[in-house]
Amino acid sequence: MPSLSTLPLVLDAARRLGPRPVLLAAWHRGPARPLARTRLRDAAVPAGPFLPGRAPAAPALPEAHRAAVLARAVALPAPDWHGPFAPRPFALDLDLFRPGDVRPVWERNRWAELPLLAQAARLDPAAGHLARAEALLADWAAANPPFHGPNWACGQEAALRALHLGLALALLGATRSPPAGARALLALHARRIAATPAYASAQDNNHAVSEAAGLLACGLLLADRVLARQGAGRLAAALRRLVAPDGAFAQLSTGYHRLLLDVLAVTEWLRRGLDGPPLPAPAPTRAAAATRWLHRLAEPLTGALPRLGHQDGSAFADLALAGPEDARASVERAARLFCGNSAGLAAEPGCAWLGLPAGPALPPPPPAWMSEGVQGWQVDGARALLRTGPLRFRPGQADLLHLDLWDGPLALLRDGGTGAYNPPAEAGWWHAHFTGTTAHNTIAFDDEDQMPRLSRFLFARWPECGPLPDGAWLRDWRGRRHARRVRAEGRRWVVEDRVGGPFREAVLRWRLCPGDWRAVPGGVAGPAARIEVAADAPLSCALEPGWESPAYGSVVPAPVLTARVRAPVRCLTTVITLAHQS
Structure with missing residues (x-):
């Protein structure tokens, strides 16, 4: 409860936030808590196989990129799944601040290694990259039993993992028949996302978009029409509310705007590959406007972005290995998917992995x-x-x-x-x-x-x-x-x-x-x-x-x-x- 000295500030903030996020947050912290616990009852730890046993051939790629992918795959560090956080308590009971900063822990648990190892397996099938990816998922599943520990504490993190897993399955040609272990992981992640919808919606930021996208991806990959329809509805509503017609995002941050585009791009690519229905208007035009917005801000020679707003160093679904400092690959991928254009990188390797052809150039930003x-x-x-x-x-x-x-x-x-x-x-x-x-x-x-x-x-x-x-x-x-x-x-x-x-x-x-x-x-x-x-x-x-x-x-x-x-x-x-x- 707020103290008497802070009560005026609390009331002022509530008035400015508006009734929708305030009531959603109150629901999440009150009546929804026992409902979430019920939805997140203990479940069995999934067992493999998680990935297919063979990888298709790689597309034509620049030699420098091929070498960079293989070098990065070989140099992956040993996993540290929990950092300073206890791995066994029920996830929603954890204190996510007292032990330390949970942000780096969550970043290490987003399964960014999976698309990378899938790429490496296609480039060098005999080097054991698929076996390493399989072992990584088995180790993660054993170390993170369902709904316990820090990595089940956040619905958005579950969504981002599901999207990376879906991307890896797609790169390996296995989205229409995922192995049993992958299906079990996706089902658990869908349960986690669906357990706390009020929290995501109350934030009015990237959580609402990422969690809806993750739910949609899980539904498509599991061939669960009800789940996919629920995710699509939430995603369309989030884009309508949070992305302005001019492309500005409610969470004014160049870093989180890039994450918005990366999440939408992976989701859209999976949707097309699995013949899912398109999102209703105005979602497609809002995604295109958000792409043009970031295109204006990205420095054309380096891809650097102004540090406007919070910056957490994310580089999601980074097939080009561009890293957090270079947003050009993110803008290029989004431009091809949502605008039918190119952002100036005709030979961008991430788009080559996805089979996305370059279109005419986006117009330059106006003066x-x-x-x-x-x-x-x-x-x-x-x-x-x-x-x-x-x-x-x-x-x-x-x-x-x-x-x-x-x-x-x-x-x-x-x-x-x-x-x-x-x-x-x-x-x-x-x-x-x-x-x-x-x-x-x-x-x-x-x-x-x-x-x-x-x-x-x-x-x-x-x-x-x-x-x-x-x-x-x-x-x-x-x-x-x-x-x-x-x-x-x-x-x-x-x-x-x-x-x-x-x-x-x-x-x-x-x-x-x-x-x-x-x-x-x-x-x-x-x-x-x-x-x-x-x-x-x-x-x-x-x-x-x-x-x-x-x-x-x-x-x-x-x-x-x-x-x-x-x-x-x-x-x-x-x-x-x-x-x-x-």
């Missing part, structure tokens, strides 16, 4: 564009991305009006990243810092976040906010106002920040890329750019040490240009002059 929660510009080799409003769904970070600025593949002004969801005690400051306002390129008033934090993943008193033709605005719960306008003048970018309301101090931060930066009057200069800040009040600029998280679980030093100004002040103007293009 200026706007979607729900984001506004973007592309001018003279540089591009900017502004975090805007309004907030229809809960924000994951206090990052409103954050600006990313890229010059070609260089993220010049960047988001601080994520750190970890549940870092170790010595790094306990990570989560609050990286989700807070000071870890973003925006203005913080009086050293406060833009909204008060209620819990690890929930803020209260969300600011009023919205887009402007050339920027965005916000008004926080204390009445403090910030309007940001962005304009590009060739290689010169101008950011105007107008502020108002009851504050003592405003601090503007520009989080810089690593480099040889030096302080100059009113700003900084370096090989990549010169950045100068001016205001209509006395201003103090400094080049300060900060932190950034380039990958989940990793935090490194980063330079930060900080401009401090005390009230009364109305306007701060930043001029960013990019280096000449070589």
